[in-house]
């Protein structure tokens with residue numbers, strides 16, 4: 139279908155009011171849950187084909203995640219749709235004031251390839267819950283998942299309200315020419331800028347879920363073994379292709395050796411002696427990203443790993459030390475299984491290091507001291523922070539997810555997603571029966587004293 143007629147169809151649906159009722163929204167969400175349940179095996183297979191994701195990882199980070207997202211939303215949707223009453227000032231008495239959530243209209247969701255299901259469907263859940271019509275643009279870099287979306291979604295969701303458009307950058311650009319009421323984009327900052335410029339043409343608001351270098355700080359008083367296991371899990375999940383993966387570590391120099399040793403042990407306990415044979419270790423999305431990552435390998439000392447295989451798009455979990463802060467691996471977001479470990483003399487210099495750079499999407503602090511963690515939290519900026527663990531904050535739908543500064547703008551998850559795809563219309567309503575003269579001209583001196 140031509141994009142302009144597709145847009146016309148969705149706008150027509152939106153204007154008809156079909157998507158407004160609680161019942162319609164619930165039906166769509168339940169249909170989506172049914173699709174995930176019925177086609178779980180196929181979806182996991184597509185994730186495996188695109189990224190070598192194991193079934194367990196595919197379930198934990200994509201299918202299971204989405205299933206609980208839908209449950210959480212369905213349970214609360216009626217309440218979220220209710221107006222929120224606020225107090226009425228005396229001057230406007232009698233009457234009532236409230237915030238009425240209303241859908242935005244027709245919205246565009248552009249997904250990324252690293253969690254190709256979660257990053258496409260979690261925004262969709264929020265957009266449908268808020269009563270919008272939606273165009274979905276999956277990432278072309280996860281082709282198996284993208285084509286499965288185009289095949290399955292039309293069988294489950296109202297086609298007059300939800301459309302999948304597959305294609306690459308050209309398709310995304312063509313979509314961006316259209317007038318949407320909101321755009322949510324997940325991906326890198328370069329394209330983020332393109333999206334925002336295109337949106338500006340129509341004064342369309344955007345949510346940009348971007349990336350950046352997310353640091354992990356390990357202080358001397360941390361439980362080193364547990365810190366290393368949790369960092370290793372967050373880093374090498376999906377072969378490091380996670381927007382909130384720890385990008386690099388700043389470790390207190392007094393515990394550098396035990397920390398490196400504990401990291402090595404964690405890798406081997408997860409993936410055995412050779413991660414190339416591990417079912418639970420993924421592959422790099424394509425050859426271009428693989429080459430980009432391999433080029434980083436000589437920018438420091440290899441403490442662990444460094445093996446690679448072009449054919450299998452494999453790069454071993456790798457720990458790098460002695461990395462110069464001005465080298466590309468410390469200047470660019472790594473987005474792969476290489477972990478530079480740098481030393482710092484103390485917390486203050488870790489804070490200074492982080493503050494000297496772009497505000498990251500995620501920040502991880504590891505310390506046995508609540509005071510030190512508080513200091514790290516209060517003296518740095520980050521979209522999200524998780525102390526003494528990595529990634530786990532994603533499991534709490536009561537916490538909004540989003541970046542700040544170059545790591546993004548806007549937020550979603552749970553009620554925050556519903557709010558992103560809604561307009562909170564302010565409404566004041568007054569009765570006719572009380573209409574004193576004092577607010578109307580002529581403003582006599584008596585009235586001015588009131």
Ligand code: NAD
Nearest residue numbers: 249250251276277306307310311325326347348349350381
């Ligand atoms: P990508 O290549 O999958 O691109 C994302 C989307 O942008 C795709 O749908 C693609 O078709 C579209 N696109 C590509 N070029 C375009 C162009 N010229 N014009 C318009 N659209 C275009 O994703 P990526 O950029 O490789 O993703 C990696 C980045 O995404 C990393 O920086 C990562 O940190 C970030 N990321 C952020 C989150 C988050 O939730 N904040 C999640 C995942 C990834």
